[in-house]
Amino acid sequence: MTNNLPIQLNWKDPITGETRDPRLTPPIAFGREFVRMPPEYQGQRVTRMLLNHDEVSRFHALLEWQYNQLVVNDQGSVNGIYVNGQQLQHSVINSGDTLQIGPYIITVTYTIAATQPTNTPQVNNRPQISNSPQANIRGNSTIQFNPSTNLPDPSIPQPQQVTPLGSSFPPPIFQEQLVPVQGIHATGLPVDECEYLTVGGGLGSFIYVDLLRLSGVKTEKIITLGLDDQPYSRYKCLCLNSQIPLHERLRSNSDSCPDNIWGWPSYALREAWHDFIRGKVNNSAQYLWKVFAEPTFAETYTPRAGNVFDSIDRETKRIGWERMYRYGRVRAIRKTDDGRYCVAYSRGRGDHAFMVCRYLHLATGYPAIQFLPDLQAYREKYRDFKSVVNAYEDHNHVYQKLESQGGKVLIRGRGIVASRIIQRIYEARKKNPHITILHLMRSPKPQGNKFARAQRPVKNHFEFQPFNWPKACWGGDLRVMLEKASPDERQSLLAQWGGTTTADRIDWQNITEEGLSEGWYKIEFGKVTKVERDAQNRTITHIEEKGFGETTLDSDFIIDATGLDAKVEANPLLDDFVKHYHLPLNKMGRLEVANDFELLEMRNQKGKMYAAGAITLGGPYAAVDSFLGLQYCALRTVDALAKSRAPNLQRLNIFSSFGQWLKWALNQSPS
Ligand SMILES: Cc1cc2nc3c(=O)[nH]c(=O)nc-3n(C[C@H](O)[C@H](O)[C@H](O)COP(=O)(O)OP(=O)(O)OC[C@H]3O[C@@H](n4cnc5c(N)ncnc54)[C@H](O)[C@@H]3O)c2cc1C
Structure with missing residues (x-):
């Protein structure tokens, strides 16, 4: 056993009841005040765990490997430390022992696999992202977004480094745990300050900023940093590419309105009114019937993409988005020595700046598009x-x-994107009937996932569910269940509720039925071993079929409809600050957040940092990557900020909420 193995800690927060189980590499300091714990110990970086309780001293205890033994030392705390219930100053900790610090009862478990330690000192003077072989493999089977165009770009081979070779930005002071504010100014680069900063500038940022504005925060106090001034720009691009044109319908509920926190008037009501005044009474009645009878007697209503974008346009104007938006690619995030955060960002080649804020919100969405490794290998070879x-x-x-x-x-792939591609090809067949589809699936799907007494229906190996999660995940009993669950339970609940499903649209089901009966749509099962090109420049997919050995499938085109990637390691910005501050990740490799979406280990005196969207999947909330989920997250975050008396922010109450709704209806600025 080496003496720098990571260990697993597990405890239930005595205040919130949440279970925490970070996997960390010692030395680990425990205490109530971040700045009182040492950033380094005997040349090694210290992971500083905040235990926010009066019974915990500012720097309470240190856990470290000493000659292959895990040892805890009391750091002169007021209330002492207890190992397996016994008060001790100094003790060896064996796997499975409990360590009590104030009201926190922490179980310590040794990890079996000798994973690479994360606290190796940096080899040069700049923040780096991992160059481990694993990171390269991931990088090679993803398509990155081009930071200049914000579009998917296959020519960018792997996640870019935070500080590329030849660049001196972010500056060396970013190696510090707490960056001195004076040092930031001393760089001579532009420094701006604000109270509330959101990084990303996409839908997650927009929904959060919208709620801040409704809660009384003025535009001067808010800045949003991103790569596009339209909050739906990245989302729209992904929709259009995956064959959701503006007139097509999305996969969210009528009352999931990113432009309207109340969800009323819903998209169905707005569309019904729009059609009604144009004399399309039948259409209008149909939308209303759907929301009344869905999902039992009618197909679930979903809004048109174009209507959602138009509604966001109206709201961005109303809340003054353009006054809060700044263009910039965020390169690194650090805590400052005065209880705030410093964000280093680039506005163009060689044009760098800093933003210092008290409350930081992170909504960077998907950093990359997942690409099947065998297809990536084909593209690289040919x-x-x-x-x-x-x-x-x-x-x-x-x-x-x-x-x-x-x-x-x-x-x-056989999720919703595959359904849309089939629909698009079906439309193309109307222009040219000599088009056929071969749908390659790994294995048959004889029956749908079961959870308690519910079971998802299956037809032609597609599993159906109106939305990507059962509806109770948004605001019902499944939401409560997940919040209360331990990290392991969360992982298994998410696996049972989620997975690959498609919307239960009758038109899509009819298309596959028609294709199967007419023979232009076929389903094959097998595991791909490699993809090659033949002499006629057609693709040849080699598959292993269970019990049949290897066969090949030829085609003119292959479309990978398997998904997007939001793991921390695929995002240089997240990867950098996670490694810098030794932050725990959740079981799905995303940022670990509390029930109110705060990154607890990033707390910096009064400064607080929150995250939203796909980068938090695997935590307390399932539907993080959805309009309604982003709204829920914003509500929890803004509530938490109001509770901690964040300045200029008033939690909405029944009167202010109604007043704000009236302003929304009359299209007046919130303040
Ligand atoms: C094709 C598709 C269809 C979907 N359909 C629905 C639906 O019908 N209903 C529903 O509820 N949800 C849907 N979703 C899910 C969800 O609503 C969207 O993914 C939504 O865009 C998530 O918002 P976000 O802010 O997390 O990410 P985004 O909207 O993607 O915004 C993230 C932004 O962060 C920026 N960024 C990233 N890194 C940096 C950096 N270092 N510096 C500066 N900026 C950075 C990016 O450029 C991007 O603009 C869909 C998602 C996809 C992909």
């Missing part, structure tokens, strides 16, 4: 980016070619 594509990158050339010349398309 430099062919036209026949093998990802559903989330621009691949309209595929449909144009199919419409003009016909051809065979092989689809991988």
Whole structure:
């Protein structure tokens, strides 16, 4: 056993009841005040765990490896430390022992696998992202977004470094745990300050800022940093690429309105009114019937993409988004020595700046598009980016070619994106019937997932669910269940509720039925071993079929419809500050957040940091990556800020909420 193995800690927060189980590498300091705990100990970085309780001393105890033994030392605390119930100054900790610090009863478990320690000193004077082989493999099977265009770009091979070679930004002071504010000013680069900063500038940021504005915060106090001034820009791009044009319907409820925290008037009501005054009474009645009878007697209502974008446009103008938005690619985040956060960002090549804030919100969405490794290997070998594509990158050339010349398309993945691609090809077949689809799935799906007494229906190996989570995950009993669950239970609950499903749309089901009966749509099962190109430049997919050995499938195009990646390691910004502050990740490799979405280990005196969206999946809330989920997250975050008396912020009450709703209805500024 080496003496720098990570260990697993586990405890229930005595105040919130939440279970915490970070996996950390000693030395680990425990205490009530971050700045009182040492950032370094005997040349090693110390992980500082905040235990926010009066019975915990400012720097209470230190846990470290000493000659292959894990040892805890009391640091002169007022209330002492207890090992397996016995008060001791100094003790060896064995796997499974409990360590009590104030009201926190922490179980310590040794990890079995000797994973690479994360606290190796940095080899040069700049923050770095991991260059481990694992990171490279991940990087190679993803498509990154180009930081200049904000679009998916297959020519960017792997996550970029926070500080690329040849650059001196962020500056060396960013190696410190607490960056001195004076030092930031001393760099001579522009420094701005604000109370509330949100990083990302996408839908998560927009929904949070919207609620801040409704809660009384003025535009001068808020800044949003991002790569595009339209909050839905990245989202719209992914929708259009994955074949959701503006007139198509999304996969969210009528009352999931990113522009309207009350959810009323809902999108169904707005669309019904719009059609009614244009004389389309039947359509209007249909939308209203759907929201009344869904999902039992009618298909679930979902809004049109274009209507959602238009509504966000109206709200951005109303709340003064353009006055709060700044263009910038955020490169690194650090705590400052005065209880705030410093964000280092680039406004262009060689044009760098800093933003210092008290309350930091992070909503950076998906850092990359997942790409199946065998398809990535094919693209790298043949430099062919036209026949093998990802559903989330621009691949309209595929449909144009199919419409003009016909051809065979092989689809991988069977979620909602695959359904949309099939629908798009179905439309192309109307122009050219010589198009066929081969849908390759890993294994048959004879029956749907079961949870308690509920079971998802399955048809033609597609599993159906109106939304990507059962509805009770948003605000019902499943939300409460997940909040209360331990990290292990959360992982298993999420696996049972989520997974690959598609919307239960009758039109999609009819398309697959029609395709199967007419023979232009076929389903195959097998595990892909490799993908090659033949002499006619067609793709050849080698698959292993259970019990049948290896066979090959030829096609003109392959479309990967398997998904997006939001793991921390795929995002240089997150990866950097997670490593710098030794932050725990949740079981799904995303940021570990409390029930109010705070990153507790990033607390800095009065300064607080929150996260939203896909980067928090695996934590207390399932539907984090959805309009309503982002609204729920914003509500929890703003409530927590109001509770900690964040300045200029008033929690909405029945009167102020009604007043704000009236302003929304009359399209007046919130303040
Ligand atoms: C195709 C698709 C369809 C979906 N459909 C629905 C639906 O119908 N209903 C629903 O409720 N949800 C839907 N979702 C889920 C969810 O609502 C969206 O993913 C939503 O955009 C998430 O918001 P976000 O702020 O987390 O991420 P985004 O909206 O993607 O915003 C993140 C922003 O952060 C920026 N950023 C990242 N890193 C940095 C950095 N270092 N510096 C500066 N900026 C940075 C990015 O450029 C991006 O603009 C869908 C998602 C996808 C992909």
